[in-house]
Amino acid sequence: MSRDPATKSGPRTRARVGALTLDQLLALLAHAGLIDERVTVDVQMKAASQRKRLERERDKAGRGDVPVTWAEVIASFRLPARGSGLITEARVQQTVAAAAGVPFVTIDPLKVEPKSVTETVSFAYARRNRLLPLGVEDGRMTLAVDDPYARDVIVTMANRAGMPVDVVVAVATDIQRVLDEVFRFRASVTGAVAELGDLGTDFGNLEQLVRISAGKNVESDDRHVVHAVDFLLRYALDQRASDLHIEPKREMSHVRLRIDGVLHKVQELPRVVHNAVVSRIKTLARLDIAEKRRPQDGRIKLAHREDEVELRISTMPTAFGEKAVIRFFDPQVLFQSVDQLGLFAAELEQFRSFIRRPNGLILVTGPTGSGKTTTLYSALRAIASPTVNVCTIEDPIEMVVEAFNQTAVNTRLGLTFDSLLRTLLRQDPDVIMVGEVRDGETARNAIQAALTGHLVLATVHTNDAPSTIGRMIDLGAEPFMLASTLVGVISQRLLRKVCLNCRQETSLSSEQASALGLELRKGEQFPVYEGAGCPRCRGTGLQGRLGVFEVMPLSEKLRKLVVEGADAGEIGRQANRDGVLSLRQAAIKKLALGITSFDEVLRVTVESSF
Ligand SMILES: [Zn+2]
Structure with a gap:
């Protein structure tokens, strides 16, 4: 195999890129039927400048010593594979492994034996050559590399280890990640133990x-x-x-x-x-x-x-x-543009109309860890401007933001939500955020503030939007007052997203469909995505989270029901007639869009209350 001339020299000492050239990789992909002639020529034309761009990004991130591989360059084009899916780095490496007749592995960071790594190879060498000893068994070392054709590196490793080496192919990015994760950290720890020992x-x-x-x-x-x-x-x-x-x-x-x-x-x-x-x-x-x-x-x-x-x-x-x-x-994470929270277009428009109001009460509800703070902070930041006085009362202050006037609850000093809210009203606020309404005084004062020309955003601990009304009334809010100030209620949860790196298309079984209350006609399919599990998502098949929402504006009919003291069931049914999606319905919509998984919908949402 000839060495790629592009790697021979450069302004900085960039590491070797390996024995496999770009042309050889493309030929392997074409041979495997994943790309055609047109794509090959296209990539050949653009690859060199693309690699320079990736190298500049890597330099900026302070990781200039990690070489950009041709497999990464090819993957960065996000080419559709013939058949289905994209040409990912893993796809390229699987093709390389098959051609070389060695196994392709997905590295599990927790199974790597750090000792066999640190004892045979230096971090710099491993990083430069993209290799990771995975462990030793029966006098043989398993060595993960991204390029099985880099014979000299493999021979060197066998010599250093003093034992035969079994080569497996892995994704270069994963090798680097695990090197950083396991090797560097463990090296620090080992170093600390050794030096502490010396100190006696x-x-x-x-x-x-x-x-x-x-x-x-x-x-x-x-x-x-x-x-x-x-x-x-x-x-x-x-x-x-x-x-x-x-x-x-x-x-x-x-x-x-x-x-x-x-x-x-x-x-x-x-x-x-x-x-x-x-x-x-x-x-x-x-x-x-x-x-x-x-x-x-x-x-x-x-x-x-x-x-x-x-x-x-x-x-x-x-x-x-x-x-x-x-x-x-x-x-x-805490500040997102309101259009990135996960609201569907119609809900987003409603949410925007809520926070454009000069006065009124907006309630955000959900259990701890459901993303309420992110929603509130993002809304407040959208509202905050030099002409608007945004004040918050929090327990504790989640994040200090200069644009807001934030005050922390301190019960030892007698600073409760309720007392702070009363003080705050003398501070000429425009918009007030009340971290949590959990007593009658706070509930009544929040409504009073909304009634006297302020926009009040507050959280309440309830499971869904309709039951929030009853909760406020149980706390001591006057139904009529609540009905005349409440702009809307937003209930939310966070749904984990299917990992884009390992997602696979599948479809709901009839049992799964009926668990979600969906009725599929005979032969009807409900296509969904599921993550197979990869190092990027730590084998969970899920990565990142997105809000799922129930956005309930208080329509005239709902207003009437609130005044009449209707229960959550009645309110929910009317909300549904108004077109409000329940959390479960909204989550199913996200499932159908391939954003989340079946298990996640079941885990996070309960059967619709309406
Ligand atoms: Zn994954």
Whole structure:
């Protein structure tokens, strides 16, 4: 095989791109019947400049030492494959594996043996050559590469390992991700353990070490702990995690991330490192590192990409030591343009008309973690301007926004939702956000504020839009007053989206259809998508979340029902006649559009109450 001339030289030392040339890859794809002559010629023409563009992006992201492969270049064109689907990097690599007669694997980061990685190869070498030792069994090493034709690299690895190597093919991007994830982090941890050992310190009490780094001269002793924590925080952000848990157990300490609402165990730390890691986090949050018996909480600001991300830290003593939980407030998640929240076109128009109102009450409802804050913040940001005074009362302030005047509830100081709301009305507000209505005084004052010319947005804990009316009245709201101020109710949940990287088309079985209350005629199909599971979605088949909404404007008929004290059932039926989709109906619509999965619709929504 000839070396690709394009990789021979360049202004910077960019790594080799491998033995397989672009032309050879395209020939393999054509031979497999995935692309035709026209596509081949088209890609050949555009590939070089496309690769330069991808390299510039990578440089900007500070990962200039990671080579851009031809498989990535081809995948970046998002070419339709003949038959179905797109030519993804995985598709290219499967073709390469088949041609080379070696297995194609999807790497499971949790199954990689970090020891066999760190003992045989340096991070730089592995990264440059895109290889990842997956483990050793019966005196043979399994080595994942993206290019099985790069013989010299494979021979070098066999020599270093001192054992025969079985080659498997994987996706280069996945190899790089796992290298970053497993190798770098574990290397920091291993380094920390080794150096802590050298110091001969008491392993249970390592604050001393962290304190050194708080001083001016950062000693090399603790750089591993600093790296490990830095890595964990950035890794959590890259994974779009909402929470990072560091939990001491008897033998090890577990690191878990909450991604799209579900916890995933991502790392294990030796006990000796746990304390140093928690202390480092406490130092960053300016907490008292000597205090371990009392829960503490603090904040860290972290620059991430273009934004400043706010981290809220909470520590708590547990049976095996101090547990730390870090909650991430990513502005990209908390602030979205209202048209990106997941509302269908008609609902979006209604929602926009709600927040254009000069006065009235808008209620947003749903359980904790249903995306209410994102909806409210996004709405407030759409409203906020130099001519509008936007005030919020929150418990606690989720994210500090300069454009708003935010006040936190503090019951110890007597600052409750209710008392703050009364004070706020003397502050000449235009728009008021009440974090939560949970008592009669707050309910009545919110309505009063709406009646006296303010636009009030508030959340209430109820399961759907129709039952919110009854909840407000139970709290002590006057039905007539409520009916005359309420603009509308929005109930919401977050649905996980099907992973775009591994989704497959399938159709609902008749049992599944009837579980959703759908009646399929004989032979009728209901096509849906499901994720097969891949490294990008951590095998869940789902990635990212999107709101699903019940947007109920208060029509004249509904207004009348509210005054008459109608129950949720009657209100729901009228809402449905008004054209309001229930959460379940809206979720089914998203299922039909291929956005979410059947299981997710069942998990997140209940049978329609109307
Ligand atoms: Zn996936």
